[in-house]
């Protein structure tokens with residue numbers, strides 16, 4: 001590995017740069033989700049975790065170390081942490097202050113051996129740091145070693161919290177530098193976004209979040225997330241699903257030949273669909289990921305970047321072709337090598353002859369430390385010999401090094417404004433290395449049909465051209481070409497003197513092959529006359545204006561099991577591009593078939609996934625509940641109606657059994673949470689229940705100030721106590737047949753309201769939620785078992801009906 005001499009930083013920074021590369025990367029996460037819930041989550045993180053972690057760092061005297069002091073000084077949280085530690089724990093404050101002076105150092109020395117070991121460990125725990133340039137204080141950096149997580153209860157709890165919230169999409173762990181490209185893309189709720197090289201999807205997730213930022217139920221805009229590697233497209237599915245957005249589709253194409261899409265969104269006749277935001281986070285050598293990718297140390301050579309320059313240029317060029325005039329494109333790599341960065345951007349700016357401009361985004365990244373883009377750099381051979389111009393390229397490297405990899409002339413560098421590029425170096429703020437260039441298309445590209453027409457150099461256009469239904473001479477390439485790469489999978493260079501099939505130094509060449517289709521089930525849209533629709537429409541009270549044609553299913557034959565909802569724009573893209581786009585995934589599960597004898601009129605129940613964006617559409621089945629009710633429903637498996645507040649019982653009495661939407665809206669009397677909480681559930685004959693996966697249940701309860709683990713623990717203890725009491729009573733011969741001892745009597749169903757952190761009632765055995773039971777029939781059987789008055793005949797009838805399926 002040798003960056004020295006490439007001129008990517010002043011030579012006097014080299015030592016610091018080099019030693020930073022050997023340090024592990026800190027943990028960084030973003031709080032995501034809808035705005036109001038994100039703020040609530042941030043409040044929880046601050047009050048429940050950071051305050052505690054802050055106490056460690058201050059009590060251990062770590063604040064006195066130079067690094068921590070500087071880290072702390074540029075965060076708003078740090079002051080609060082200090083303040084809160086000061087208020088809550090005077091002794092902690094004393095040691096913080098004195099750790100900078102002499103007195104308490106002596107006190108620290110007095111500690112026992114065990115204490116000093118603990119102290120040493122604690123010394124390595126740095127205070128959380130807020131990323132100043134990320135909006136709304138929603139991105140944080142925490143240095144947590146595994147050892148520290150194992151040794152400290154609060155850190156362990158924090159780790160569990162991160163895992164849980166990450167799983168359900170409320171938190172995303174992502175390298176700090178990787179958050180920059182989506183941020184500077186400036187996404188609005190109506191943006192039409194193309195993410196050209198999207199897998200594993202961390203930036204895609206961010207793009208989706210920004211689309212939903214203003215909490216409108218279904219934004220007009222959308223994200224098309226593409227990756228050439230089919231397997232990696234499936235990696236993205238999980239990532240994207242966490243966000244439950246009806247506005248994202250995953251497709252599988254070579255970005256360099258991404259097809260031009262058609263749409264009838266703005267016209268009756270199909271028109272070319274251009275994007276107003278494009279992210280080209282291209283495959284690269286990944287030398288910026290060296291802190292987490294040990295392999296790069298051994299494998300990196302300058303040739304790695306040379307082998308990708310052509311492909312990167314082609315992807316960038318195609319991105320600009322697919323960009324609307326006035327639109328913005330962000331080009332990024334996790335490489336610090338100029339041949340993959342400024343050289344690519346300069347070459348495309350050269351070709352675009354003033355139709356594309358570099359944008360200065362420095363104002364939107366307050367506090368980010370970075371180096372401006374380079375105008376001069378050097379290329380070198382694998383052996384470390386410098387190459388100053390194309391004429392100097394040794395014969396054996398002529399197929400690898402192209403003219404476009406060399407620096408532009410001074411005049412060009414000035415005209416291209418290359419200094420507006422952003423190069424983040426690892427030592428500048430303890431991150432990975434990264435490169436970002438923000439481009440704006442201000443005119444049609446010189447080689448486009450519009451530009452040629454404007455010049456009058458072209459005659460009449462064909463109907464295909466008018467509709468934009470031409471592929472610009474860039475055919476589709478269904479067969480994957482050989483290069484591939486990822487943020488974390490650095491690409492290997494081409495072997496010297498050996499060109500791959502279908503590759504030139506300019507990257508892959510279009511292979512004119514017919515579109516052969518792919519293995520995905522079809523994406524079919526429901527029609528209003530479909531027999532499954534009328535019962536669903538009537539049961540859920542959906543009006544004529546419900547966008548039924550945006551509900552899709554995947555099986556051509558057999559019963560429709562699940563219906564997924566997609567936004568109007570995405571449905572339009574599918575309908576107009578079936579023959580040329582390989583769709584991999586899209587849509588939010590909205591209704592799933594789950595017949596129930598309790599609700600014979602409708603076989604479909606609502607899915608929790610659609611609650612974020614579609615809750616308002618199901619007004620007829622929506623119940624507004626109190627915080628108390630929400631806690632009862634989320635913490636108990638099938639609470640009887642009588643456990644809910646009188647107002648909710650009244651609503652329940654007026655609602656037929658079946659799927660329901662529960663919504664809590666904060667009022668002035670509610671102390672927490674200060675955001676709406678909506679989840680999906682079931683109104684049975686005598687009880688209700690929620691249909692919420694475990695982590696989400698945990699999340700909602702947390703918003704209400706409850707800890708599911710604690711609730712479960714208390715339930716288990718209660719159960720144990722019950723059993724012990726039973727055994728003791730048996731042993732004493734006090735137990736009258738069928739009766740329990742008075743201390744452990746069953747709840748009489750008018751049982752206590754949920755107070756405190758856990759409600760321990762008759763249903764205690766069912767209060768733990770180890771696994772998610774996803775079947776309504778299970779629920780009904782359970783309900784009947786619990787419900788007094790249901791006779792055995794009905795129960796067996798239900799059992800039979802459920803075994804029929």
Ligand SMILES: C[S@@+](CC[C@H](N)C(=O)[O-])C[C@H]1O[C@@H](n2cnc3c(N)ncnc32)[C@H](O)[C@@H]1O
Pocket residue numbers: 178196197198199200201202203204226227228229232253254255256281282283284311483484485486487488
């Ligand atoms: C740097 S990674 C993308 C990381 C991603 N944007 C994220 O933030 O999670 C590059 C991706 O490009 C994909 N790729 C490589 N060559 C490609 C091509 N010609 N067209 C589209 N994707 C390509 C790789 O499969 C890889 O997933």
